[in-house]
Amino acid sequence: MESENLTIGKALKFARHDFLNDLQLMLLYMDLGKIPEARRTLLEATERMRHISMLENLRLPKTEIWLTTFEWKHTVFTKKLQCNITAGKRITSDDAIVDYLERLICIIEEAVDPMDEYIVNVAVNATEDHWSIQMTIEGSLTELRTLPETDGEFDVSGVLQDKQWTFTLSGR
Template sequence: MDKEWKTVEVLRHSRHDWLNKMQLIKGNIDLNRIDHVKAIIEEIIIESQHESKLSNLDMPKFVETLLTANWRSFLFRVEFEVVSLELGCCELDEFMASWIENLFDSLSQTLCNYGENVLFVSIDENKQRNLRLSFELQGTIENERVLFDFLNQPWKESFCTEVTHFGIDEVHFYMEIPCNKNK
C-alpha cells in the first residue's frame, strides 16, 4: 500500500464514517422509521463483526488495504465479509496486499466514473483449508479488457484465480491460495 496512514488521519476518517451512520439513524428516528433504525443498527453490528474478524487474520498489510479502501478516491466502494476463517496466511500478507492494490488499480481503469460501483469481497477457506477470496463486482464496466487481462495473468505457482461470470455490469471471480497454517 502506498499511503502511510497517520493516526490523526485514521481517526478523522473513522469519525466521519461514524458521524454518517449516526446522522442516518437520527434522520430515521426523526421520521419515526424505527424499523429502518433497527435495520441500520443491525447492519452496523454485522459490519463491525466482519471488521473484527478481518483485523484478526494476521495479515496486517492486506487487512489495512481492505479496511482503508473506502477512504481513498476509487471509482468503487468495497464491502467485505469474513465467513469462516480464523487465521490468515501471514506469509502471504505482502503478496496479497500488493495483489489487491493491483486489482483496485485495474478496477479504476475499468469502471465508469458515474453510477454506483461496488466490489463485494468474501473471505473464507475451502475444504482443503486454502484461503479463498470470492469477488463480486457490480457497476458499469467501460474497459473490460484491463480487468480481463489482470484476472487472467499468471501470479504465483499454486495460486488460482478463476472468473465465473464476466458481464457488462457484473463480474464474479474467486481465488484460492494454499497456505501453511499452524493451527
C-alpha cells in the same frame, strides 16, 4: 486517494466520519418517528463492524488493513464485506496479496466510468489451512484487461459476465 498517503490519522478520520454518518442517520429516523428504520440502520452498522473485526482472524494484517480501508482509497467503489473466517496459520505472503489486490483494483479503476456507481461485494472465507478472497464488482466496465500475473504464492481466477466481474484469490 493514493495508498501511500493513508496515514493512521487519516484512517481514523475516515472511520469516525463513517461512524458519525451512521449515528446521524439513526437520529434522523428517530426524530421522524421511524423507529424500524433506525433499528435497521443500527443493526446494519453493527453487522458491518462485526465483519470488519472478524478480518483479524485471517492472520494477514496487511490484507486486513487493505480490505478495511479499500473504499477510502478507491472512492469510485462502495464496498460490502462478508466474512466467515476461522483463524489459522497462513503461509502466503501478506505483502504479495496486498500488492496483487492493489494492482488489480488499479486496472479495474481504468475501466470504470466515474459517473456510474460501482459496488464491490467482498467475501472473505478461511478455514484453518485455506483462505479465499472473492471480489464481485457490479457496474459497467469498459476495456477490461485480463487478470495480472501472480508470483505463484496463491491462485487467482476471474469471470466477466454482463455488468459483473468476479475474481477470487485463494491460498494456504
